[in-house]
Amino acid sequence: MDVEGIFLRVSKGFGRINYDTFLLALEEIAAKKRVSVDALFGRLAEADPLAATTKAQYVRHHDDKSTYTGVYKAGGPRNLAGAR
Known part of the structure; x- marks a missing residue:
């Protein structure tokens, strides 16, 4: 399945x-898998x-x-720029 393509399409290339x-992406995924959106929601x-972590x-x-x-x-670097 081309999930990356669907993501790029719905995000219009912005990556967010x-x-x-x-929801638009889920509709496209459901159409591609030939299942209803409700069935996809149920699976999700x-x-x-945590199953695949x-x-x-x-x-x-x-x-x-x-x-x-x-x-x-000694505890790591400190930012002393604001200290006087």
Whole structure:
């Protein structure tokens, strides 16, 4: 399915959509899949948003603060532009 094409079409190339254009996209997807919009809404309502997520792995140099060096060892950079 050409979801990217549908998104570009309804967003008119701007890369953002609102609720109304989201509904237009769902109508196009339903037509392309040859199902009713109500059936598509039902499938979306039943979907588990966390079903396909991944869990981040432990990364020693990022997660273990004892391995930090330089300015990050002291807590990270600070913006001193406004301080006097």
